[in-house]
Amino acid sequence: MSDTSDISREDATPRREGGRMSAPDLRAWFLGEVLPLEASLTRFLRRNWRNDSDIPDLLHETYVRVYDAAQREIPASAKAFAFATAQNLLVDMVRREKVVPIEAASEMDMLDVALDEPGPDRKAIARDELRRLQTALDHLPPRAREAIVLRQVEGLSRREIAQRMQVTERTVKWHLTEGLRALAKAFHGDSRGAP
């Protein structure tokens, strides 16, 4: 598996603005430039959409649209493009819903505010990520945490983990899957808004 641990470093992201990208480059661009925006994108969507339970789907759809566009041409600014895409999506959704969310009309101009959020330097992002991931790990259900640590830190196989935890391999798989998803949410997303 390729090492994506460097995505927050400046030099790891290929920059070929205005050009076509190969699939691996596109992946690197997405991980390095778009995914780190998740917390602020989530806040933007929350501010501009009434129903919180829709946020994960809206976020994911924003990603898909950004990705589709980037396949044709990499936007010069991932951040500006992602927020514009999110805004367009909300407009589409309002039309489709034919119901204007309470705040949607008045606060759609929040976009400028979101874009003006100070971008923390990459070093700070990396530090913050480490803390967030550690916190997320600490808050996992104990069994899921145990399974993740046994696998990722101690390098045990699924069978060995099953023996150690006295459960079936299927249960180990379930813990790993649930643990991974919870970690990804806390890691990429807006932990401040999470329950």
Next chain:
Amino acid sequence: MSETHSSGHLGLPDSEAISARAAEWIVEKETGAWGEADEAALQAWLADSPAHRIAYWKLEATWDRTHRIAAFKPARRRARLAAVGRRVWPVLLRSAAALAFVCAGGAVAMYFSQPPREQAYATTIGGHETLALDDGSRIELNTDTAIRIAMTGKTRRVWLDKGEAYFDVHHDAARPFVVMAGNARVIDLGTKFTVRREAKRLNVALLEGRAELDNGEQGADARSAVLRPGDVAVATADTLAVTRKPEAAMKATLGWRRGVLVFDDTELTAAAQEFNRYNRKKVIVGDAHTARLRIGGTFPSTNVDAFADAAEAILGLHVQYRKNDIVISR
């Protein structure tokens, strides 16, 4: 699992369902029996929709990162390990010169009395090798370690010339298994143990069974101890001390067999020294204040960066990456 994801009232793909499926793919690929058919099925799923690819990438990045970050826990306040028993024998040396003479003579005699079927094995920095011997015993070599093995019909001898090794000995009373490290000898009485050789001392930790440790001296200077499970013996030129360690501490001592270093309230200098055994890129602790800080946690032994990241993030230290080393300071 269904590949069609129910749409919510917005008519968007169900991101939760896609993410759950992506997580299953990753866990199966990383921890299951993964074959060509599985890979083909995964590629088809990824090709099916950008939504699938994005969900997969996102989780994959997290999965990779958990590896790097390890299970760093902030150091607990000085929780002392409870030493169950402690026995110390100071060994008084009458004459250092006489000792040196006896040792040199002994080593030479032993060397020439061995049959020429001695085999040498070594690991480089960061290395880890397992040797399966014909007699059913196993030897695991840790980083930067050199041993020689000589097996005859009557004896089994291993010289630990440098480094650290774990021995899982198939006991045979008629054919003793002896590990020699400098002057000291460890004689197996049916056991699992580790021997670690450092510049001025020798560490022997016993996990299972029993073993006898002696300092290679004769007459009045001879010292020996029978080690039981949990015993950790530290031998220097003039002392031999045995301490009983709790099981958790013993497990931590053996972290290297699983490729990890386990710290528990460990001073930063000591932790850095441990990392430096396993890596060419050395960790340098820049000042005395930093040296005394304490950390805990489990780290992959060959990932210095994860350790430096942790020092930076958790202890708030300054980390400077240079060509051949990493300087950690206040």
